[in-house]
Amino acid sequence: MDLTTLAALNAERAARRATVLVTDVASGAQRLVKAADIAADPLAEVLGRQLRMAKSAMVELDGKSVFLTVQAPPPRVVVTGAVHISQAMAPMAKLLDLDLVIIDPRSAFATPERFPDVTLLTEWPDEALATLGLDAYTAFVALTHDPKIDDPGLEAALRSSCFYVGALGSRKTHARRVERLASAGFNEAAIARIHAPIGLDIGAVSPAEIALAILGEIVSTLRGPRRTPA
């Protein structure tokens, strides 16, 4: 591989943009196709399909064996709330290779002591999310219980193509949240994207167990369940 191609691939990845590297296995000929250029590419159909599945694959094209190295951005989890649950999520997300970003304007909560090795933004969600950008490789989780902080985040998430949106709170809390979002103009289908009650139903009690349930639900949404219930 050309070092220029390798550097370009890594740069796209760092900018959270997808690419497909097309390699003719017999000749070694290679070219990098950026996500934005896929539609106009002669291989648009097969490149688009592999990118949607985020899967590298060997394909036969005009009698040639071609390997497609698919680079989808790493999945990211953006959380509002520098709370006990997100403290437990931090080491778990790291093991799962999920990039974790925690947003909380309350500087008493969002301290580096409580959140070492985590991207921590002591800002209001609307400001923070405008800079971060929510994409199809991002999960958004609202954990503060405070509508002032959670709602702007949820609204931004529902306007985005986030692959997962979840919000902590009892059924009552969520019912009030649904009313607020409806009066803010979100329709039923948009609001139904929110996973609430949040997390897989594992009977979670402690903050760490709730963090596990939430991350389990995020991974399940990302990968899709594989086993059929007996």
Place this chain on the structure above:
Amino acid sequence: MISTDTDILATAEAWAKAGRSVALATVIETWGSAPRPVGSHLVIDGEGSFQGSVSGGCVEGAVVEEAVEVIGDGAARTLEFGVADETAWKVGLSCGGRIRVYVEKVT
């Protein structure tokens, strides 16, 4: 954490930019039960240092050896490993699967 294949590609770039000779190995096909999925990478330098994995450690030694040759002659090649392989007793996959690995030099 060097656990994702992207980190391996970043490592390949960093090593090449630091002036090391670098080869990149990629799992391009798997059959049956294979330890690492298609697209997994192993980066190797001219000294045989490596990072990443293309199997659960079963065939890395052989891939590293071939990679050092790829670095030497610059020609990319495709390697195949599996229980049906004649070298199975030396370097095979105990899980019973087969894999093909593409090894190329970073130039």
